[in-house]
Amino acid sequence: MAETFFITTAIDYTNGAPHIGHAYEKVLADVLARYHRLKGDEVFFLTGVDQHGQKVQQSAEKQGVAPQQFVDGITAKFVALWEKLNVRYDGWAATTDEKHKQCVRAILQRLWDDKGTDGQSKWLYKKSAGGYYSVRQEQFLTDKERGPDGEFGPEWGEVEFREEENFYFRLLNHKQWLLNLIDARSAAGKPLVIPEFRVGELRNAVEKLEGDLCISRPATRLQWGIPFPESFGAGFVTFVWFDALVNYISFAPGYDPAPARPPEEFLRLWRSIVHVIGKDIMIPAHGVYWPIMLKALGFADEEIPKLLVHGWWNISGAKMSKSLGNVIDPDVLADKYGAEAVRYYLVGDIATGKDSDFSEERLVQRFNTDLANSLGNLLNRALNMSAKYREGILNRRDAETPCPEFVQKGKASYLSQIDAGSGEPLLHQAIDSAINIAVGCNQLVDTEKPWALAKDPAQAQRLDAVLYTLAESVRIVAILLSPVLPKAAHGIFDQLNWKTELSGKDERFRLADAEWGGLPDGHQLGKPTPLFPRIEAPAA
Numbered sequence: 064m065a066e067t068f069f070i071t072t073a074i075d076y077t078n079g080a081p082h083i084g085h086a087y088e089k090v091l092a093d094v095l096a097r098y099h100r101l102k103g104d105e106v107f108f109l110t111g112v113d114q115h116g117q118k119v120q121q122s123a124e125k126q127g128v129a130p131q132q133f134v135d136g137i138t139a140k141f142v143a144l145w146e147k148l149n150v151r152y153d154g155w156a157a158t159t160d161e162k163h164k165q166c167v168r169a170i171l172q173r174l175w176d177d178k179g180t181d182g183q184s185k186w187l188y189k190k191s192a193g194g195y196y197s198v199r200q201e202q203f204l205t206d207k208e209r210g211p212d213g214e215f216g217p218e219w220g221e222v223e224f225r226e227e228e229n230f231y232f233r234l235l236n237h238k239q240w241l242l243n244l245i246d247a248r249s250a251a252g253k254p255l256v257i258p259e260f261r262v263g264e265l266r267n268a269v270e271k272l273e274g275d276l277c278i279s280r281p282a283t284r285l286q287w288g289i290p291f292p293e294s295f296g297a298g299f300v301t302f303v304w305f306d307a308l309v310n311y312i313s314f315a316p317g318y319d320p321a322p323a324r325p326p327e328e329f330l331r332l333w334r335s336i337v338h339v340i341g342k343d344i345m346i347p348a349h350g351v352y353w354p355i356m357l358k359a360l361g362f363a364d365e366e367i368p369k370l371l372v373h374g375w376w377n378i379s380g381a382k383m384s385k386s387l388g389n390v391i392d393p394d395v396l397a398d399k400y401g402a403e404a405v406r407y408y409l410v411g412d413i414a415t416g417k418d419s420d421f422s423e424e425r426l427v428q429r430f431n432t433d434l435a436n437s438l439g440n441l442l443n444r445a446l447n448m449s450a451k452y453r454e455g456i457l458n459r460r461d462a463e464t465p466c467p468e469f470v471q472k473g474k475a476s477y478l479s480q481i482d483a484g485s486g487e488p489l490l491h492q493a494i495d496s497a498i499n500i501a502v503g504c505n506q507l508v509d510t511e512k513p514w515a516l517a518k519d520p521a522q523a524q525r526l527d528a529v530l531y532t533l534a535e536s537v538r539i540v541a542i543l544l545s546p547v548l549p550k551a552a553h554g555i556f557d558q559l560n561w562k563t564e565l566s567g568k569d570e571r572f573r574l575a576d577a578e579w580g581g582l583p584d585g586h587q588l589g590k591p592t593p594l595f596p597r598i599e600a601p602a603a
């Protein structure tokens with residue numbers, strides 16, 4: 064039976080247009096989803112947008128439009144970008160969706176109704192708390208916001224002391240449980256967080272945990288969110304993280320918050336889940352709140368999801384930010400260089416889990432070196448030489464055309480890097496491994512010199528073997544790179560005149576077909592057309 068693979072991404076805030084950080088995460092998840100489809104797994108890829116919260120409310124107010132209208136506009140930009148970048152998801156999580164709102168409310172009600180022996184909810188409680196509140200910034204301030212003189216600076220405007228009643232979700236009671244879970248997963252070689260170097264960070268944060276989580280906001284302060292069920296009393300809106308995290312189950316096939324245990328049809332997919340998130344949202348949201356929320360909803364320890372935590376794209380070592388004016392728009396990049404170039408750069412030039420510096424020059428350089436010079440050149444040479452010396456027809460004589468060692472090794476490395484078991488997928492290395500097969504082929508051309516072989520009739524079989532090796536290797540590289548370069552992979556198959564009956568369909572690519580000897584004896588190759596024309600470097 065096919066294995067399952069459930070992958071999610073963070074859902075992006077809809078208070079501004081998408082940038083390359085958002086694009087990187089979605090392409091990363093898309094590549095993994097496509098790889099698992101290639102393997103024949105049953106895949107569910109869920110992504111979406113986080114549409115509620117104060118930031119959205121404020122951005123909408125600034126533009127003078129209703130929040131729903133505002134988020135619909137930004138959401139459309141995300142959807143269009145994923146379309147342009149060929150991000151192919153199976154589920155779309157938009158948190159203003161009625162189905163999601165109902166799920167959040169049902170969860171709140173369930174947690175409230177789940178009473179202990181004292182007759183109180185085991186998970187939630189209501190409490191009044193006081194603090195300093197900035198009217199201008201609409202938020203409570205902590206000592207961190209005080210200046211060196213101990214006062215709140217002028218940027219906060221009028222600051223007043225306020226008492227507020229809210230609902231809280233218990234975290235502290237579950238601190239030891241979470242620490243044990245983190246340790247048990249690591250001991251079993253299945254760390255809760257990958258790359259594993261982040262486990263220590265999470266563990267420290269859990270140890271330092273001091274309070275429970277305030278999950279409501281009075282409607283006087285925040286309107287743009289999911290109202291609490293009426294049974295909680297009037298005027299409470301759900302805190303945006305308690306709303307957003309729920310997307311992973313509310314939009315998952317088959318979830319129902321009512322039964323004590325999640326439904327089996329839902330768990331079948333869920334058991335293979337990995338949440339792809341950026342390093343900034345591991346603590347506390349995904350590493351602390353979310354596991355405890357799932358525990359509260361009857362999920363077993365082994366059903367607490369694994370987190371794949373990626374690093375950040377920076378600009379010259381600094382964070383991208385609107386105020387610095389250094390935000391890179393992936394839409395503009397895709398128009399300028401093509402979606403495939405953007406996809407290739409974003410997953411190929413960053414080590415999973417680490418940060419990287421964005422550079423347009425690097426994007427162009429990687430494209431030209433790997434795609435134009437290595438892969439594109441190989442495809443072109445393979446087809447041109449076959450056309451010139453053999454009218455485009457492959458002659459396969461088994462004994463003469465074994466799979467070269469560099470192809471075997473390249474494929475084996477690719478597989479162990481992209482599918483790293485309990486470790487993080489090493490996409491940048493997997494890509495290099497596939498490209499190295501093309502590099503090996505180009506070296507083969509340089510050493511075998513088909514143009515010289517062609518002049519000597521005694522070398523006819525050898526020439527056949529070289530030409531077969533080149534075409535067959537390109538076919539395998541196309542399959543291996545198809546998760547990263549879906550469009551180019553189709554282009555390569557088209558030019559190889561291979562599986563044309565499936566042209567345009569993704570089922571055209573299967574990992575099982577990446578075995579040596581797929582192209583049959585007598586196969587007629589197609590005509591070469593440049594697939595990766597060199598990009599001229601951008602003006603400095």
Ligand code: MSP
Pocket residue numbers: 072073074075076083084085087088113307308309310339340341342343344374375376377383
């Ligand atoms: N809405 C929350 C997530 C809720 S998930 C239940 C959020 N949204 S976000 O728009 O700010 O960020 C979305 C994702 O983009 C996060 O995983 C974040 O880490 C990632 N990135 C934001 N900037 C980034 C870079 N500069 N580089 C790489 N990823 C970055 O947080």
